[in-house]
Amino acid sequence: MKIVIANTSHFKYAQLICDTIGESAKVRGTGIAKRTPEYIQKKLENGNAVIALDGDKFAGFCYIEVWGHEKFVANSGLIVHPDYRNQGLAKKIKKAVFDLSKEKFPDAKIFGITTGLAVMKINYELGYKPVTFSELTDDPEFWKGCQTCKNFDILTRTERKMCLCTGMLHDPKATSKKEKIQEPEKVNSKAFQRLKKIKEQLFLKKKQK
Numbered sequence: 001m002k003i004v005i006a007n008t009s010h011f012k013y014a015q016l017i018c019d020t021i022g023e024s025a026k027v028r029g030t031g032i033a034k035r036t037p038e039y040i041q042k043k044l045e046n047g048n049a050v051i052a053l054d055g056d057k058f059a060g061f062c063y064i065e066v067w068g069h070e071k072f073v074a075n076s077g078l079i080v081h082p083d084y085r086n087q088g089l090a091k092k093i094k095k096a097v098f099d100l101s102k103e104k105f106p107d108a109k110i111f112g113i114t115t116g117l118a119v120m121k122i123n124y125e126l127g128y129k130p131v132t133f134s135e136l137t138d139d140p141e142f143w144k145g146c147q148t149c150k151n152f153d154i155l156t157r158t159e160r161k162m163c164l165c166t167g168m169l170h171d172p173k174a175t176s177k178k179e180k181i182q183e184p185e186k187v188n189s190k191a192f193q194r195l196k197k198i199k200e201q202l203f204l205k206k207k208q209k
């Protein structure tokens with residue numbers, strides 16, 4: 001398995017990446033921002049993505065988005081092909097895209113929003129902290145990406161203050177203030193699952209009324 005910074009030679013995987021993201025969202029039954037192959041190809045072209053390949057076979061992907069005039073970057077679209085899950089591949093891809101983000105945008109805060117426990121776990125270990133949406137970018141283009149998510153009405157209803165996703169942020173300044181490297185923190189899975197259930201009950205019940 002090789003995990004590399006993607007480029008134009010990986011254009012042929014763009015459609016498969018979109019299909020895998022779309023199908024996984026259907027299976028999970030959760031909301032997801034839709035991506036087009038053209039959008040993915042832009043990421044490949046700009047060297048703002050990481051791809052995992054098993055020989056020629058697509059195994060996983062994640063890309064960087066830049067927001068608020070490079071004040072923020074997001075590591076988005078994380079996907080591991082079903083054949084390669086539960087082997088630690090997402091962790092490796094996320095670490096690679098995190099390192100690439102720090103190299104290309106050293107002053108940017110790195111953030112993500114997610115409903116997934118796996119992503120929460122990985123982000124925690126990379127030093128992200130859970131934050132309210134007010135700590136994230138206010139770049140309207142970022143939030144526009146949520147329009148294709150089935151929970152978008154919740155985000156609108158709460159005036160972008162909260163949704164089913166949890167916001168997570170890595171602030172390079174906060175990290176460099178600490179002189180010693182700390183043990184990676186572990187997410188409290190039970191607490192996260194409970195919080196997610198509470199949010200779903202609150203928001204989705206209202207929606208059905």
Ligand SMILES: CC(C)(COP(=O)(O)OP(=O)(O)OC[C@H]1O[C@@H](n2cnc3c(N)ncnc32)[C@H](O)[C@@H]1OP(=O)(O)O)[C@@H](O)C(=O)NCCC(=O)NCCS
Pocket residue numbers: 021024025028077078079080081084085086087088089090091092113114115116117118119121122
């Ligand atoms: C989520 C996803 C990327 C995980 O990929 P993966 O390669 O199987 O993940 P890893 O093997 O690196 O696992 C990382 C951690 O998450 C945990 N994990 C993996 N899948 C999980 C799941 N479905 N639910 C809860 N925890 C999970 C692993 O046990 C591991 O935890 P540990 O550090 O305590 O051992 C993959 O299942 C996927 O592509 N899903 C569909 C798309 C998606 O949900 N993307 C995220 C959008 S926010």
